[in-house]
Amino acid sequence: MRRIDAMAIIAEVADASNALIVCNLGYPSRELFSVRDRPENFYMLGSMGLASSIALGLSLALPERVIAIDGDGAVLMNLGTLATIASFAPPNYLLVILDNRVYGSTGCQPTCTSRCTDLAAVARGAGVRDVKVVSDEEELRMSLSGSGVVVAIVDPGNADVPVIPLSPEEILKRFMERVSPRMRRS
Amino acid sequence: MFNICPGELVYRGLKRAGINLVASVPCVNLKELLCLLSSDPAIIHMPVTREEEGIGVCAGAYMGGRSPAIAMQNSGLGNSINALASLNMLYGIPLLMVISHRGTQGERLVGQIPMGRLTEPLLKTMGIKFFRPRPHEAEETVEAAWSIALNEKRPVAVLLDIKFWEGR
Numbered sequence: 041m042r043r044i045d046a047m048a049i050i051a052e053v054a055d056a057s058n059a060l061i062v063c064n065l066g067y068p069s070r071e072l073f074s075v076r077d078r079p080e081n082f083y084m085l086g087s088m089g090l091a092s093s094i095a096l097g098l099s100l101a102l103p104e105r106v107i108a109i110d111g112d113g114a115v116l117m118n119l120g121t122l123a124t125i126a127s128f129a130p131p132n133y134l135l136v137i138l139d140n141r142v143y144g145s146t147g148c149q150p151t152c153t154s155r156c157t158d159l160a161a162v163a164r165g166a167g168v169r170d171v172k173v174v175s176d177e178e179e180l181r182m183s184l185s186g187s188g189v190v191v192a193i194v195d196p197g198n199a200d201v202p203v204i205p206l207s208p209e210e211i212l213k214r215f216m217e218r219v220s221p222r223m224r225r226s
Numbered sequence: 227m228f229n230i231c232p233g234e235l236v237y238r239g240l241k242r243a244g245i246n247l248v249a250s251v252p253c254v255n256l257k258e259l260l261c262l263l264s265s266d267p268a269i270i271h272m273p274v275t276r277e278e279e280g281i282g283v284c285a286g287a288y289m290g291g292r293s294p295a296i297a298m299q300n301s302g303l304g305n306s307i308n309a310l311a312s313l314n315m316l317y318g319i320p321l322l323m324v325i326s327h328r329g330t331q332g333e334r335l336v337g338q339i340p341m342g343r344l345t346e347p348l349l350k351t352m353g354i355k356f357f358r359p360r361p362h363e364a365e366e367t368v369e370a371a372w373s374i375a376l377n378e379k380r381p382v383a384v385l386l387d388i389k390f391w392e393g394r
Contacts, residue, residue: 062286087313089278090279090313097283097287097290097292101291118279124272127273216289219290
């Protein structure tokens, strides 16, 4: 499965279920933008490793479904997030790790998942109850209705897609404008 | 001079500011504050594994309409610098940071000294405003710091040194 095809499936399911997306920086965000841009997509431009954490904060603030799209390299940078996700376990939260076994945006240097690290086992060990591993498009589509963590095995390599033509302020503003009517009054 | 412990004064400031989600990594000085946060049903208290993770959680909470703060030791500022710069400062996401400032006068642990000395210079270099209230100013300062963060869409720090936690 190519990552951009996985991205298209996640975006399609998110759109159909009105879910918010927080997407890892670099090519993953560029691919998501090119397959299905929507204001409910938050594209990260920095702070590698924090997609799952930003999405976790969102999922506790809002009743809406939130999907974090992250990579193996980024999750390895913030492994503690899996323990925090397990301990809060919001039912409206799903972390999809697109594991291509490399740092794709920096020239495909291998990550530890290319040798021996099993992120699904790490997530289970951290206490996440619902962990799935998928390797084709149909399995991926089926896995997206749940909560917890999905590890989707994808091919290394980036699609030839342009840089996102939005400023950081624009990305945040349109996301929050779309989200604000749904905000819980507390 | 005060019957109320310094941690409770900080808690009252957070309540006055309307803070309703707090990510935290513990420091012994934050002990009372963290207990108060955990027992307040109006506040989501999220213990996290590392301060940088908390910066991400708080950013997401703000995007979802919450008023977030992080409570941590100044060592955690060092763990958070890239996130503060390339998330909060890049997008314009406000954050209140309540920081126990170790390595200040009265510190007993040598390991706290380097970050103790670097805390103010790091904040200055990053252009992050910070305040150093005495205990009797804490409520007001915490409230004002959040209001600046919100208006300027930036992180703001409240530094609470060893003297502060001794009630001085």
